Amino acid sequence: MIAYVEGKVLELGETYLVIQVGAVGLQVFVPSTLRAKARAGETLVLFTYLVVREDLMALYGFETPLEREFFGLLLGVNGIGPRLAISILSVLSVDAIRRAILSEQPEVLSRVPGVGRKNAQKIILSLQGKVTAEGLEGVRPMAEVDQEVLEALTSLGYSVVEAQTAVQSIPKDAPMDLEERLKLALRYFST
Known part of the structure; x- marks a missing residue:
């Protein structure tokens, strides 16, 4: 298995990067958050996961070993393929996924396009x-x-991760009134 790649970014695709490793260019599919940060010509270190199937051989890259681990965990779920797993990691941070799992909140995960x-x-x-x-x-x-x-926050245009972080920032002793809690969550974005 190819577990780690370090090389220069040659090409920026919509869902992938081409990384030059020696005299070879590797196509590595990455989460959109990593794709947005990457710049052509820079050296990048990726923790990779090689998916080999009858009809597919693809390399997926992540910024941290933890993201790579979660990609593997998601692939272990029946019905979740590499494209959907990378979409989940593009929309939600590892901590947001962990919170959703531990708090049993399928509604957080179902906000990812393609995850019903x-x-x-x-x-x-x-x-x-x-x-x-x-x-x-x-x-x-x-x-x-x-x-x-x-x-409410996601309908205002905030991402699920941003909205969840804002909700987590609401003090535990805050009133359980919707309007007041929404104000407190919105204050998180103004700081």
Whole structure:
């Protein structure tokens, strides 16, 4: 397995990068967040995952070994292929995925294009014993009012990750009033 690649970015595709390693150019599919940061000519280090199937041989690259690990975990879920797994990692951070799994929030995962409610529930059921809360602050099930705040923020154009981070920033002792909690979440973006 090719676990690590370091080389110069030769080409920026819509969903991939071409990385020059010696005299070889490797096409590496990457999350859109990494693709947006990459610049032609710069040297890049990617932690890679090689997918080999009867009809496919593709290399997927990530900024951290943890992202690569989660890609592998997502591939282990029945019905989740490499394209959908990379889409999930393009929209949600590893911490957001972990929170959604540990808090049993399929609605967070189902906001990723291509992930329906059933797939989101499958991901949660499949990965619940494999994901830990280590390093996550105060993982707790999201209250219904906070779910409404999350939906309001995403409808205003914030990404799921941004909205979830804003909801997590609401003080624990804040009133459970929707309007007040939404104001507090919006304050997060003004700081």
